[in-house]
Amino acid sequence: MTLSTMLSTMAGGMLKTCGIFVLTLVGSLPLGMIVALLRRSRFTVIRGIVRVYISVIRGTPLMLQLLVWYFGPFYLFHWSIRGWRFPALILGFILNYAAYFAEIYRGGIESIPAGQYEAAQVLGYSKTQTFMRIILPQVIKRIMPSVTNEVITLVKDTSLAFTLAYQEVFSLAKQISASQTSFMPFVIAGVFYFVANYAVEFAMERIEKALNYYR
Amino acid sequence: MKRTLACILALSMTAAVFAGCTAIPAAAPAAQPAEAVEETAAASEEAAPAGDEGTFVFKHGFDLDYPPYSYIDDNGQTGGFDVEMAQAVCEYYGWTYEAVPFNWDAKDAELNAGSCDCIWSGFTVNGREDDYLWSMPYSDNTQMIMVKKDSGIASLADLEGKAVGVQTSTSAYDLLNDEEGQAELAKTFGSLEVYETYTIAFNDLKAGAIDAIAIDVTSGNYLMSGETDFAYLDEELGSEQYAIGFRKDDQELCDKVNAALEALVADGTYDAIGQKYPDIYNYLTLGK
Amino acid sequence: MIVEMNNIRKRFDKLEVIKNISFGVDSGEVVSIIGPSGSGKSTLLRCATFLETIDGGEILYMGEKAAYTDESGKAVYVHQHELHHFRSYCGLVFQQFNLFPHYSVLKNLTDAQIKVQHRTRDEAEETAMELLGKMGIADKAQAYPYQLSGGQQQRVAIARALAMKPKILFFDEPTSALDPELTGEVLKVIRQLAEEKMTMVVVTHEMPFAKAVSNRVLFMDGGVIVEQGDPKEVFDDPKEERTRQFLRVFER
Numbered sequence: 001m002t003l004s005t006m007l008s009t010m011a012g013g014m015l016k017t018c019g020i021f022v023l024t025l026v027g028s029l030p031l032g033m034i035v036a037l038l039r040r041s042r043f044t045v046i047r048g049i050v051r052v053y054i055s056v057i058r059g060t061p062l063m064l065q066l067l068v069w070y071f072g073p074f075y076l077f078h079w080s081i082r083g084w085r086f087p088a089l090i091l092g093f094i095l096n097y098a099a100y101f102a103e104i105y106r107g108g109i110e111s112i113p114a115g116q117y118e119a120a121q122v123l124g125y126s127k128t129q130t131f132m133r134i135i136l137p138q139v140i141k142r143i144m145p146s147v148t149n150e151v152i153t154l155v156k157d158t159s160l161a162f163t164l165a166y167q168e169v170f171s172l173a174k175q176i177s178a179s180q181t182s183f184m185p186f187v188i189a190g191v192f193y194f195v196a197n198y199a200v201e202f203a204m205e206r207i208e209k210a211l212n213y214y215r
Numbered sequence: 216m217k218r219t220l221a222c223i224l225a226l227s228m229t230a231a232v233f234a235g236c237t238a239i240p241a242a243a244p245a246a247q248p249a250e251a252v253e254e255t256a257a258a259s260e261e262a263a264p265a266g267d268e269g270t271f272v273f274k275h276g277f278d279l280d281y282p283p284y285s286y287i288d289d290n291g292q293t294g295g296f297d298v299e300m301a302q303a304v305c306e307y308y309g310w311t312y313e314a315v316p317f318n319w320d321a322k323d324a325e326l327n328a329g330s331c332d333c334i335w336s337g338f339t340v341n342g343r344e345d346d347y348l349w350s351m352p353y354s355d356n357t358q359m360i361m362v363k364k365d366s367g368i369a370s371l372a373d374l375e376g377k378a379v380g381v382q383t384s385t386s387a388y389d390l391l392n393d394e395e396g397q398a399e400l401a402k403t404f405g406s407l408e409v410y411e412t413y414t415i416a417f418n419d420l421k422a423g424a425i426d427a428i429a430i431d432v433t434s435g436n437y438l439m440s441g442e443t444d445f446a447y448l449d450e451e452l453g454s455e456q457y458a459i460g461f462r463k464d465d466q467e468l469c470d471k472v473n474a475a476l477e478a479l480v481a482d483g484t485y486d487a488i489g490q491k492y493p494d495i496y497n498y499l500t501l502g503k
Numbered sequence: 504m505i506v507e508m509n510n511i512r513k514r515f516d517k518l519e520v521i522k523n524i525s526f527g528v529d530s531g532e533v534v535s536i537i538g539p540s541g542s543g544k545s546t547l548l549r550c551a552t553f554l555e556t557i558d559g560g561e562i563l564y565m566g567e568k569a570a571y572t573d574e575s576g577k578a579v580y581v582h583q584h585e586l587h588h589f590r591s592y593c594g595l596v597f598q599q600f601n602l603f604p605h606y607s608v609l610k611n612l613t614d615a616q617i618k619v620q621h622r623t624r625d626e627a628e629e630t631a632m633e634l635l636g637k638m639g640i641a642d643k644a645q646a647y648p649y650q651l652s653g654g655q656q657q658r659v660a661i662a663r664a665l666a667m668k669p670k671i672l673f674f675d676e677p678t679s680a681l682d683p684e685l686t687g688e689v690l691k692v693i694r695q696l697a698e699e700k701m702t703m704v705v706v707t708h709e710m711p712f713a714k715a716v717s718n719r720v721l722f723m724d725g726g727v728i729v730e731q732g733d734p735k736e737v738f739d740d741p742k743e744e745r746t747r748q749f750l751r752v753f754e755r
Contacts, residue, residue, distance in 0.1 A: 080329060082330065119601035122552055122595045129619070138605055163321065165315075165318045175286060177414045178414050182414070183418065
């Protein structure tokens with residue numbers, strides 16, 4: 001196999017890796033916020049459910065979760081899981097990352113001094129306005145470093161998609177490496193992950209800088 | 216690695232039990248209760264080719280990590296002896312071929328859940344005789360010890376105290392962990408290094424990080440092609456046969472594939488495909 | 504009466520912090536509340552501004568009931584949207600300023616005007632700039648809170664409260680978080696507001712200021728009003744022993 005064939009074969013995997021990455025973020029960043037807010041709900045039952053969800057997700061390997069999401073419908077309900085591979089994969093990633101983001105958000109929300117809520121309340125802001133206009137912008141600034149960490153972890157975690165035999169870049173690297181008895185595919189994959197994470201770091205740094213207009 | 220995954224699967228199946236369902240322990244399909252077998256049948260209803268065979272989709276489950284049986288070929292396409300044979304069977308019946316590359320560690324879950332119809336990927340029968348419904352064996356395979364020619368290791372006994380590499384979830388790995396296999400021998404090793412892929416093990420052997428690799432001869436030939444510094448020990452570790460594994464209730468499909476294999480041997484297709492894969496050609500058993 | 508609080512009771516768990524306090528503030532009046540820490544001064548202010556809910560008694564703004572005690576003796580508040588209306592009557596200046604750090608000074612002043620009171624941006628900015636000018640910090644309109652000194656931040660906070668055009672403004676120890684050399688600029692602003700007949704209630708430890716500016720002084724201790732009256736009388740000729748003791752500490 002020539003290097004260019006190898007690269008073009010792996011390019012498909014890179015695209016799939018990027019797909020998992022983008023879809024997971026698009027789903028889990030907002031979902032995490034919903035989870036974080038439910039975690040603070042005044043209903044004990046909701047709080048309890050959310051807590052169990054978070055601790056189960058954080059307490060089990062993502063690999064296991066992916067297997068459960070993919071095979072679960074069959075083993076539990078005997079539904080056909082044809083065509084379910086990719087949806088299950090994305091569902092697993094989103095639900096996993098939402099739990100981690102939720103805890104980051106929660107930490108951020110709780111770190112905002114009570115005085116901010118009180119000032120907003122006295123000025124007559126509604127609860128929603130207080131959260132959206134006063135609290136959330138400050139939370140976002142505070143959690144940026146933790147979110148960056150999590151996003152970088154996600155870039156690398158995408159390789160867990162091999163569990164469900166999704167041909168992302170790392171699975172392909174393994175397979176091509178086996179067929180070509182060569183390390184080159186791993187080198188290519190390594191460069192790809194590094195470049196991807198470099199891009200993530202660059203983007204996050206820009207966002208952090210943009211939020212640096214206040215302290 | 217294999218054990219972790221077995222645990223993980225067992226756990227996920229436990230979840231199924233909690234939900235009040237009949238769980239099928241994927242790691243041990245042999246232990247399926249009769250009831251469960253019936254239920255798996257439901258998931259694979261499309262697997263029974265009835266009259267209208269043109270519309271049947273044959274879902275070929277395989278590991279893309281297993282050259283030269285199933286792998287990514289030089290053109291970046293899915294290929295290999297097993298893949299070509301499966302396609303030939305489909306052509307023979309007019310079925311639609313669907314490639315289902317899976318994660319080898321999850322192969323049983325994939326098969327039971329019906330996402331594929333068979334495991335056809337250099338799949339060893341020995342030790343799994345009762346776990347699947349098997350087609351006729353089509354290839355022999357032997358587990359050997361690969362060493363550097365200048366290593367001074369000449370027999371299995373010389374491996375005492377040496378570092379030996381093996382790939383997880385392979386027949387060589389199973390053999391070295393099987394009390395009725397070569398577990399006794401494995402105990403004499405200095406260490407048994409378990410790898411994700413043989414490629415990495417082979418690099419370690421080249422680099423001198425390990426002294427030997429336990430490997431099936433077909434995979435070993437593939438690794439050694441183009442290399443001159445390596446050789447097998449004369450003594451075999453063990454030998455085994457490859458066949459196609461079906462769900463235990465899928466007799467009809469198994470019969471059809473067997474019939475097709477016979478026909479493809481008879482018309483020379485089997486031999487023609489085999490000749491494309493010199494590393495394994497000598498081990499192909501049908502029609503000889 | 505702008506605000507009237509009758510028989511207010513408030514407890515945190517077992518601890519009763521306000522024991523049956525009644526007081527009212529007339530339009531244009533400046534009331535100072537003094538007393539040792541833990542006497543319930545701040546809690547009283549927080550009850551008046553609806554940051555805390557009372558356990559008993561009633562709160563009236565402009566003669567309308569915002570909270571009252573029902574037959575069973577429980578305090579009942581009016582419905583949420585009516586309470587919103589009552590909130591617009593009062594403003595509160597915090598000890599810790601509590602400015603919004605992510606908003607510029609100008610936006611701190613205009614955002615609530617626009618989002619809560621639905622004024623136009625032009626209107627809100629005009630009001631804001633006028634107030635900032637009055638506070639002597641018009642040049643800081645585009646600055647962010649972290650760029651200001653404590654005294655400047657507190658003046659922004661006062662302007663922010665005034666921008667909502669409250670009927671009454673409460674101050675919760677407005678100078679306690681400031682370095683001594685910065686308290687003057689904040690007290691000067693409050694004094695100026697008093698001259699303009701702004702109705703105010705100021706919890707403070709600045710005795711000379713309280714004496715000079717207020718129309719009435721309340722001395723609180725242990726959750727009750729121990730003594731109240733004309734500042735001169737309370738400061739120069741306190742009737743209660745506890746007041747005397749408290750004031751003696753400040754004379755030294």
